[in-house]
Amino acid sequence: MDSVKWVLLNAHCWCCYCDILVCSLITPYFFFPTISGFPVGLFRELGIPTSSQVFIGIVSCMFMGISLVALFENRSSCIPRTIAQAIIPLIFLVIPVATAISSIYFEFYIQVVNNSCVIFLSFHGFASTITIVLVHHPYRxxxxxxxxxxxxxxxxxxxxxxxxxxxxxxxxxxxxxxxxPVLHLG
Known part of the structure; x- marks a missing residue:
């Protein structure tokens, strides 16, 4: 476990950082059939341009993906735990992305669905944290x-x-x- 705990910590930190980006720093507001949107988070209030926020979001997601690949490469001896650790949080990424792709393909616009995708996406960090802590006792x-x-x-x-x-x-x-000695009363 000593060899992998820092890789787990790295993956955990990137997942949590991306969760913080989606929840508070960038907070994207999408209009999916047109593949458009704008940020409404803290970075907007600080005056950071939208293009910079998009860049930060994309690069952060790429680093999260790289850290998960590094986790798989490091944990080849324990594939079932690693798969469970990656698939459970991945569900919180796949469902919003599949919903966005289907809304673009079928050209339907329901803002409640778009907002629900962002909320569901924000649970990725929570799911990854719970999964890592439950699956890996030494990491806990x-x-x-x-x-x-x-x-x-x-x-x-x-x-x-x-x-x-x-x-x-x-x-x-x-x-x-x-x-x-046991004291018996009675």
Whole structure:
């Protein structure tokens, strides 16, 4: 797992970044039969031109795709987990794209469907996060260490010897292994 946790973290970060782009930074508003639209997100409020936002969105999606390909190349020994990890979030990409392509091909315009596609697309990051955390137990432990700034092996300042910080679970295990006298009331 050590060899793949950084590749997983990279893929996870790119998926989350693309989700943030779609949800708040760019927030595209599409008019699909004409393949047009405009951004309504934070970048628009900051005065970033639409062409730059399109470029940022396309390049970010490309990097997300590259990180997923790197994940497949790195995890060839564990294909079922990797496939599940990629297919579940991919559903949140395929359905909006298929809807957009069909609305262009059949030339129908329903703005509610267009908006629903963007909302459904924004769940991609959530689905990828949940899938990665549920499928890979070592990655889940790794992420908990990163998020909680775990310092389980710190150096003692005066001696340089390493010691383990207080661990409640280890203490509880030691206490539960002791045989305690049972007091019967009654």
């Amino acid at each position: 432990k790794f992420m908990i260490k990163i998020v909680t700034f775990d310092r389980s092996t710190e150096k003692h300042a005066s001696t340089g010897a390493s010691y383990v910080t207080k661990d409640v679970r280890a203490t509880m295990r030691r206490l539960s292994n002791r045989v305690l």
